Amino acid sequence: MPLKIHGAPVGAQAIILAVLASMGGFIFGYDTGQISDIVLMPDFLERFGQLQSDGSYAFSNVREGLIVGMLSIGTLLGALVGSYISNWLGRTRAMSIFCAFFSIGVLIQVTAISDWVQIMMGRFIAGWGVGALSAAVPVYQSETAPKEIRGTLVATYQLLITLGILVAYCFSIATRSANTNGANWRIVVALGWIWALILGVGILFMPESPRWLVAKGRYDEAKRSIARVKGCTIESDHVEYTFSEIVTDVKKEEAEGVGTWFECLFGKKGIPKLAYRTYLLMVLQAIQQLTGANYFFYYGATNFVSVGLSDSYVTQIIFGAINFFCTFFGLYVMERFGRRWPLIIGGLWQAAWLFAYASVGVIYDTNSKGTGSFLIAAAALFIFGYASTWAPGIWILTGESFPTRTRQKQASLAVAANWTFNFLLAFFTPFITSAIDYAYGYVFAGCNLFGAIFVFFFLYESSDLSLEQVNKMYGAPGLKPWRSEKWLPEGFSSRSSEMEDAKYTARRFAEHQENAGNAPADTIPARTSDETMHDTGANPALATKEKPVAQQV
Numbered sequence: 001m002p003l004k005i006h007g008a009p010v011g012a013q014a015i016i017l018a019v020l021a022s023m024g025g026f027i028f029g030y031d032t033g034q035i036s037d038i039v040l041m042p043d044f045l046e047r048f049g050q051l052q053s054d055g056s057y058a059f060s061n062v063r064e065g066l067i068v069g070m071l072s073i074g075t076l077l078g079a080l081v082g083s084y085i086s087n088w089l090g091r092t093r094a095m096s097i098f099c100a101f102f103s104i105g106v107l108i109q110v111t112a113i114s115d116w117v118q119i120m121m122g123r124f125i126a127g128w129g130v131g132a133l134s135a136a137v138p139v140y141q142s143e144t145a146p147k148e149i150r151g152t153l154v155a156t157y158q159l160l161i162t163l164g165i166l167v168a169y170c171f172s173i174a175t176r177s178a179n180t181n182g183a184n185w186r187i188v189v190a191l192g193w194i195w196a197l198i199l200g201v202g203i204l205f206m207p208e209s210p211r212w213l214v215a216k217g218r219y220d221e222a223k224r225s226i227a228r229v230k231g232c233t234i235e236s237d238h239v240e241y242t243f244s245e246i247v248t249d250v251k252k253e254e255a256e257g258v259g260t261w262f263e264c265l266f267g268k269k270g271i272p273k274l275a276y277r278t279y280l281l282m283v284l285q286a287i288q289q290l291t292g293a294n295y296f297f298y299y300g301a302t303n304f305v306s307v308g309l310s311d312s313y314v315t316q317i318i319f320g321a322i323n324f325f326c327t328f329f330g331l332y333v334m335e336r337f338g339r340r341w342p343l344i345i346g347g348l349w350q351a352a353w354l355f356a357y358a359s360v361g362v363i364y365d366t367n368s369k370g371t372g373s374f375l376i377a378a379a380a381l382f383i384f385g386y387a388s389t390w391a392p393g394i395w396i397l398t399g400e401s402f403p404t405r406t407r408q409k410q411a412s413l414a415v416a417a418n419w420t421f422n423f424l425l426a427f428f429t430p431f432i433t434s435a436i437d438y439a440y441g442y443v444f445a446g447c448n449l450f451g452a453i454f455v456f457f458f459l460y461e462s463s464d465l466s467l468e469q470v471n472k473m474y475g476a477p478g479l480k481p482w483r484s485e486k487w488l489p490e491g492f493s494s495r496s497s498e499m500e501d502a503k504y505t506a507r508r509f510a511e512h513q514e515n516a517g518n519a520p521a522d523t524i525p526a527r528t529s530d531e532t533m534h535d536t537g538a539n540p541a542l543a544t545k546e547k548p549v550a551q552q553v
Contacts, residue, residue, distance in 0.1 A: 003231070009238055010146050011231020017206040018141050018153035023199035024095065024133035025157040025395075027102060029164025030195060031130055034188050035068050035123075036297065036316060037172035043182045048116035061434070063116060065427035070120045072423030074105075074127020075134060076416050082132025083412040090216075091140035091209045095133060099200030102129030106192045126192070127419075133199075135415040139408055142399030143209040144229055147466045148496075151335045154399050155392035159327045162387065164195075165297060166320035173317065210243070211404050211467070214250045222246070242466075249468040250404055259406035264413060272475025277401050280458055281394075281414035287451040288394045289421035291350055292444030293386045295429060296379055297323075322380050326387035333388050334396055338463040338485060340455055346389025347452030353382040354445035361438025375438075390451070394418075400462050403471045461485035464495035 003010045038044050039059060048067070049057035059067070078101070086094040105126025112118040137157050145153040171191060175184045207229060213222035226242050227234045253259075256270060267275035296319055333342050357378040364371045402410040432440055461484040462470045469489045473479065479487055488495060 009230045009232050010149060011229055014145055014229045018145060018156050020202050020206060021137050021141055022156040022160040023195060024137040025160040026164040027195050028130050028134055029161035030168045030192060031071060031126060033165035033168030033320065034172060037169060038185045038188060039064060041176060041185050043179055044185045047114050048119055061430040065430055067120050069423045069426035071123040071127040072419045072426055074124040075131025076419040078128035078131030079135040079412045079415040079419060082135055083408040086136045086408050090212055091136055092203045092206055095136055095203045096200045098129045098132040099196040102126050103193055103196045106189060109189050110186050131419055135412045138395050138399035139411045140209055142467060143211040146230060150400060151396050151463060152331050154396045155331045155334055157395050158392035162324040162327045166324045169317045169320045211246055214246050215404060245466060245468050253403055253405040259409060261409055264406050264410050271403060278410045278413055281398055281401055282417040284394050284397060285414045285418035286421045287447060288390055289418055289425055290447035291386055291390055292354060294425055319383060322383045323387050326384045327392060330388040330392040334392050338461050339393055339397060340459055340461050342389040343393050343455045344452045346385050347448045349385040350382050351445045351448035353378045354441045354448060358438050358441025358445065400467055400470055456482060
């Protein structure tokens with residue numbers, strides 16, 4: 001028997017596919033986490049670093065920035081190019097191909113002997129796979145997950161990013177004594193093949209996105225996909241209603257033609273706030289990077305020697321563990337309190353602790369253990385807020401804010417903004433910290449404050465709505481973002497309802513009957529797909545009186 005949430009069935013398959021697809025996030029996090037420790041390993045330094053006057057080896061700011069940041073350049077390109085493969089082959093097969101790209105990049109890195117450019121290019125190619133996955137996974141999860149738990153399931157992507165970072169830190173500390181022929185760093189990098197294999201093969205056994213299937217005209221497969229996710233039979237009223245809603249929305253969008261990059265950036269008449277939503281998520285993805293989280297995850301190990309944690313690997317594990325475990329709280333927060341207010345409060349919380357972090361670091365002696373302890377605490381409390389709000393929230397919004405016909409392209413553009421700023425931070429942070437040191441925290445504090453204000457004035461509340469209803473909300477006349485949480489789809493008494501209220505459905509059907517009885521047969525207007533959706537999907541007793549939408553299109 002499927003689990004019931006707000007009266008709607010949710011099958012175990014929905015949870016399995018969300019967690020499995022989130023292995024794409026695990027790969028992302030693992031590749032992000034491993035490099036911060038690998039660049040400190042003696043063998044890696046001797047092979048790819050530069051000989052210093054005292055006989056030691058170290059990386060210049062430029063070389064370290066390129067090795068760390070080149071992954072982000074690959075992910076930027078992968079996020080954009082991957083949209084074509086996802087729209088052409090489908091979400092599941094595309095993710096399998098992206099895992100193959102990542103595996104090739106891992107191979108190039110593992111076989112490097114002494115050329116640092118080979119490491120850099122291996123990370124660049126692996127980044128193609130990571131970037132394509134980062135755009136495809138939230139879209140696939142949002143298109144497939146039931147709306148009742150969509151936020152939680154899509155947020156598992158961020159949860160597994162944090163798990164990947166933590167696991168990378170743990171493997172780095174476990175292998176650091178294996179110095180033979182660079183085994184310590186090679187093992188850590190090579191383990192990436194395991195995660196790619198799990199996702200690349202496992203995802204092929206998961207149901208394809210029903211929205212992609214409907215767009216391709218494969219209606220029976222779409223119904224089977226919905227049924228598997230809901231844990232119902234294909235004849236279930238819940239399956240029929242969801243299917244009819246998807247068909248209605250997809251057919252309306254198809255009438256507008258094929259979605260293009262141009263209209264994603266400049267909008268299209270008849271599609272509500274299309275370009276608005278593209279730039280909205282591009283800004284939010286950029287701000288997610290500008291919160292300063294990766295400042296700690298990429299370079300945090302070097303900032304806290306003064307507190308007595310001389311082992312930088314342990315320092316990284318502490319931050320990775322906080323990030324991972326606090327994300328569980330984030331799953332609850334984003335599902336229980338929606339999207340807008342967690343991001344607003346999270347931005348203010350993060351700004352406050354970064355301001356404190358920067359002020360103490362600038363004013364007081366950072367060689368003091370007391371000062372260092374406060375800096376660690378401030379960073380930990382910042383990460384708590386980030387992991388609970390901005391980390392999962394932006395990925396949820398990336399998957400649920402766009403219409404079907406342009407969803408993959410718009411998600412790719414949004415994710416590309418994330419990776420652009422990811423690279424800029426990874427590359428320029430060594431230069432910036434050498435110039436202004438802890439005052440860097442003021443920059444991030446200002447970005448978090450801006451993020452909270454931006455969300456209040458521009459982000460619409462999309463929690464507890466189906467993807468089709470989100471599209472309608474953005475087209476609601478005169479609706480302001482700060483009032484959007486009160487918006488309801490026509491015929492619904494609350495957002496927690498899976499289908500329209502029975503009274504509304506009965507009234508709509510009675511109107512059709514009355515109109516049909518008073519008008520000559522040859523003048524009765526054809527029923528729109530939207531009307532059919534309302535009449536046949538919501539009430540099992542009425543479903544036998546009209547043909548389902550799929551039979552009319």
